[in-house]
Amino acid sequence: MLPVYAGLIATVSVMMGGAAATAQTTPVYMDSSQPVSRRVDDLISKMTLEEKVSQMQNHAAAIPRLHVPEYDWWSEGLHGIARSGYATVFPQAIGLAATWDTPLMHEVATTISTEARAKNAEALRHGNHSIYFGLDIWSPNINIFRDPRWGRGQETYGEDPFLTSRMGVAFVEGLQGNDPHYFKTIATPKHYVVHSGPESTRHVANIDVSPHDLEDTYLPAFRATIKEAHAGSVMCAYNAIDGEPACSNTFLLTDILRKTWGFKGYITSDCGAITDVAEGHKFAPDIEHASAVSVKAGTDTSCGDEYASLTKAVKDGLIPEAQIDQAVKRLFTARFELGLFDPASKVAYARIPFSEDDSVAHRELALHVAEKSMVLLKNDGILPLKKGVKTIAVIGPNAAALSSIEGNYNAIPSHPVLPLAGMEAKFGELAKILYAQGSPYVSELPVPVPRTILHPAKGSTAFGLKGEYFDNIEFAGKPVVTRVDQQVDFDWDVAAPVPGVQASAFSVRWTGTIMPPMLGKYEFSFRREAKDVRVFLDGKQVTEEQAQGKKHSRRAQQFVLDLSDGQPHNLRIDYTHHTPLFDAGISFDWKPPVKAERAEAVEAAKQADVVVAFVGLSPNLEGEEMPVHVDGFDGGDRTEIELPTVQQEMLKAVAATGKPVIVVLMNGSALAVKWAKENAAAVLEAWYPGEEGGAAIANTLAGDNNPAGRLPITFYTGTKELPPFDNYSMANRTYRYFSGTTLWGFGYGLSYSKFKWSDVKLSTEKLTAGEPLTLDAEVENTSAAKGDAVSEIYLKTPASATAPIHSLVGFVRTPLAAHASQHVHVVIDPRSLSTVTGDGKRSIEAGEYTLFVGGAQPGADDNGVTKQFTIVGSKDLPR
Template sequence: MSRKMLPLYAGLVATVSVMLWTPAGVAQAKPVYMDSSLPVAQRVDDLVGKMTLAEKVSQMQNHAVAIPRLDVPEYDWWSEGLHGIARSGYATVFPQAIGLAATWDIPLMHQVATTISTEARAKNAEALRHDNHSIYFGLDIWSPNINIFRDPRWGRGQETYGEDPFLTSRLGVAFVEGLQGDDPHYYKTIATPKHYVVHSGPESTRHTANIDVSPHDLEDTYLPAFRATVKEAKAGSVMCAYNAIDGEPACANTFLLSDMLRKTWGFKGYVTSDCGAIGDVAEGHKFAPDMEHAAAVSVKAGTDTSCGDEYASLTKAVKDGLISEAEIDQSVKRLFTARFELGLFDPAAKVAYARIPFSEDDSVAHRELARVVAEKSMVLLKNDGILPLKKDVKTIAVIGPNAAALAAIEGNYNAIPSHPILPLSGMEAKFAGRARILYAQGSPYVSELMVPVPRTLLHPAKGSAAFGLKGEYFDNIELTGKPMVTRVDQQVDFDWNAAAPVPEVKATEFGVRWTGTITPPVPGKYEFSFRRDAKGARVFLDGKQVTEEQAQGKKHSRRGEPFVLDLSDGQAHDLRIEYSHHASLFDAGLSLEWKPPVEAERAEAVKIAKQADIVVAFVGLSPNLEGEEMPVHVEGFDGGDRTEIELPAVQKEMLEAVAATGKPVVVVLMNGSALAVKWAKDNAAAVLEAWYPGEEGGAAIANTLAGDNNPAGRLPITFYAGTKELPPFDDYSMAKRTYRYFTGSTLWGFGYGLSYSKFKWNDVKLSAEKLTAGEPLTLDAEVENTGSAKGDAVSEIYLKAPASATAPIHSLVGFVRTPLDGHARQHVHVVIDPRSLSTVAADGKRSIEAGEYSIFVGGAQPDADEGGVTKQFTIVGSKALPR
């Protein structure tokens, strides 16, 4: 019997008691809810029926406390798995979600999500063996983020699958199904598509903004991916957003949660709030007079659990008559249904997923998959023939702030990589024995902010030619006794969140001492600081302490107070950094950052460019600049969002300076959102979009530049020509946005991507020249690799509907990625479902309308690929479709 069918049989099975025997021989009745042979609904009813009101309310917050008298263990609903199981120790780190989308590969997306859920299960089982019920170790995964990336300025767009509702829907369905597994009785994990709905910036107003979205845009753009993940993939959970829609906060919105999600789409799972969103119902949106009323109205609307403690007020709300205990029961039953369907109250012998060994976490096979996915996410935007790099290239200058920055491969909401391969390391490994690698940081991201201190400043001892500092790792916070491990760390840039830095120490108690020298690029006084666990760090210059350890009781900050090192003589100085981490499982790690001298940095880049045959410049953005509600307020960036989409000036000036040497420049972009890089398009020899590519990102980039990986990724977003092309950021209308409605200038369009091969499409046939409204349309074609290099063809299928006031220019309605040997052909068969042939009227009604249509199949949008083919067909009659 399917886990979805079990609740239907609740009333068909009589209540039973199973007799258990204690060691003393006294018979005890086994409660119904512990009998795994009974239907889930019956077990849930029995358990919730035994709870007091206070106990029920205690289960409606993200950290549900234990109820010892009922043998209910504590459980935390909050776990993250956007592109790897996050914040819970080492796990496989795949490319950031926007990079996953760039693969345009549905089966691969399913494989990634399956791997993530496998590691989640492995981590959960290991945690339970150690009685760890902490946040981030549960089985409810608050992913995927399927909001539409409508504007490139949104800092969290990196977490999404891009700007197109169809691409997002298909990838979202594959991801949800991969997370939830295929067992007929148990979830592997529970997926949580978020943030429902119309949520895509600005970050600065998300707690207060009300969005009066048009009925057309709601149905045409913002809802389709949520509908697909709920109706097709059967997502077990949904997260409601911070913002309000049409005057009602998303987490207290009866139309969205009750009418649309549950009644229209048939959603049976539970809804969780975004963190603090219930508080926003009262404080941000002023929709309720206080927290008690906010909690009551949110539960009534359909939000079952709060991320935070706001629902603690529900006990009083029931006593004050704001909500009934029966309404509380409904939410609690949904929550416990999820826990039972995860098998959390059943013997591990019955739940195959519970027996996944911990060795599956961060495994060699999963690491290999991360490399494959990163390679498939690479999007080649320009190539004048310089790529793949020729065998006669003997010296390569690697420059740029992203060449050796851990954050630039991690992205945000990231897992913790045990062996991260930074771009610089990837280049050195790939070209070892073939070409010499020279390195200079060359530039900060923006002139006002700090970047990780590059290895070129550091040496493990005076007179040493090696880069980095000697690192000694201790199993105590006093840094006493013999170090457990001694090694040379090229940079102090580490993420050890819930992880031990080396296997020989505990994640909750260790110390590290780094020693060596620091030499400035030019004499001066330099500003430094620490990122991540700054409170545990101390710095000594020439034996003198120059920082004070922050008090352990001080509110934790991811960035420490700036400090100055006087390097005015320009000489090498002894440097010692001591770091202690104690008690907390989370937030360990340290990154030493500095504010570099821009002119000196640029001069060093020019110097090595002159010595090289070619320059590879790693430029772009950082998840420390773009992301969720961040304290960043400098030119071009505001609170996690961007105010300008152009490449920051200091990086552009570095590119111009190295290009002036006459050496060819290959630009590698690393970012989570579109960049306006007109200079690179006009002047660089090649441009490769690498996103935030995950733990194997450095290897994937190097393999692509060397030609061992033939890039075939496609843009899931439009790369606009400049900020001036965009509507106001806080305007949620889709007019003049995304490839479907934008008519202005672009650098590279949605769906664009080059290869080291060429492809064309032949023998394109449609299943009907005249199609009755409501029937599917089938497209068959032969795709041919006309080049000699093995590569992947990405067949993109676009529909152009009859012109109307609301119809898009054209829309993606199908895609498939096909590997082909050189000069090989492959049959492509795509079924376009009736819903994809529909359009949405101004009133939000979706229908298939009569008229003349065209279908294009090729490797990009119709106006960007000469190898594609267009076919015409007619739809006869019309048909209204449900929401």
């Protein structure tokens, strides 16, 4: 089925001499030879008020009489096209930032937009106009990760305005493409602005941000994505700023974004944020008034149905129809500039084949990017692992958990490589791999049931359960696929679990035995909103039946199994899924016996030459407004940044065996791991590394990948070092203003190679204010191992009350062969040489300045070089 907007010819009736005659004509709005502005004006002139309003919600209704199809503005592409079936899953955004590689970031975003186009074209061929299949991508998240307790910090590019702006610009440009006439997709930098938790108060919180912090920290990345990358849309935030909700804030949306920066695109609200204008912030008496004031401020579409009230708001005189027209024009301009009303023959992007989605080449890129994101924090020489290692103990809750590689706002991986599988594939032929889950993330919450207590049949030494996959919901006939699944932990959102099975209607039966490490009664549950699950123990059903089609609640999914007799028990899990397509997937979880799991980890360590411990966090603990309230975690945020106690105790118990321990951290935010820094043989930060994450980690430990990632955030020594979470002042926050001692600083990262910088030259030692400064240098790999040098350039400005300690102003990632050198050339733009006063004025001031170039911050890299220069005169810069 071809979309009706691809080359539509409309039929109109005309009266000629009192008789009706029919003529064929092409409406102006469907004439691709006409300017977009004229086409948009023509279309809107034909629409009623009700039809206009119907376009101002994230799911825009079809207008059949005008042959305008329905369209959903809401699609997600943070690190892969999400929630719409299989797609390439790249490392979580914080991991992308850790690459410190803007060309690579551009390549990632280009791949994401290619897959978005492939999915969109395939969806339209099947008449699918639903959510998550459109071409407006609600990414990137360029909020500043000012506090490591924020659960959504994993979605950002870290704590630094400059790094965030460079990564943001590369990502936006990659999403939007380079066609002179059409957007490939439209990027949506979010959440504008001054938004980074707490999650629990985001719907009511007002942030009284200082003029200095607004200009110095919170606005720069948004400015860059608008002024440089020309982002086609922006999302406003939930919270209020200086007393006005972000989505109805005239100063931010109209004065800065549109008038000062010249933004021409459309603004969407965050989901439900218009409701917050009235109910959360009490800024308007009701939804009708909230909708009107938000449109007046510049928010063109609501994520949600709040803007349905605008028809009445116009009739009640709260807002003139002309302002509705203005918003709708922005929205349709975007759709026309995406080519959605033009024939595919004119829009090259519309002809991208579906085979580009989740392709082999894209999987290879995901592996490459994951390898680039690895940050080596400590190495006493144990890495790379030597070939003489005969037995490796792989332990920890992140060793075999799908969520540990996915992150949040994730695409659906078709062939995920978990850390345990990556270790077995890389080392399994040379060394014996012993696995023990070892610990839950926190003692109060469940984790996936490990393969070690499951077997596909009585007496079998294999791990896991036999899985039978049926192309119906009755378990009828012969299974399409029969295999052994090592654990039941799957994400099949809008995706078929195996080839030959429909995504809209399938069933899976898992059978085998279960035998825990310690006798007792255990609480089990199912995650991922699993529907229609029945569990049988020794042939007896142990879960309650649910009403047909009724969605299970989290409480209804919990059940207890009595495994006290020390015998293996027959286990059967029946799972069915049918329309709607969303929310498919299942995770069989349990609350494990902590002492017994720790004992298993210790026993594995005793038998091994080395221990690799996969510890950290989970997107089931940190994320967006989550129903998690346990020690250290609250509502998606963290109340403590230390590694959870139960994991810390496991590490100590394993280390007490005397075997060397390599700690692999998997998390979306900084962890205070002082014990690991002092006692582990090596520490590797792997983030949530995407579909090939397990392979990338194993390649790094083996030395096939030489790590060169750098931290995009500061790793503090503990929670006590942090200011109050809800305080948005940047005082004593991030490397730019923090005065204390850190575990590892922003920009830190080790390598298996050594690098040295020399022959540093500046374009001038006396710079006129307002001119750019050029830095040239030589970077040399002084070791016998090829690797990537990351040249970080920091500026120290003349001392003032508001000046940062120093700031990143440039960086380049350079691959170098053993003992090779490379010239580094960086242009530092005038804006990067400026400072901001207390009242928010940005200017370049006269005085003595210092530049440092090296592989880390000044003082953290003895192989770096410092240069001084003078700025003559001063120059005010525009906001």
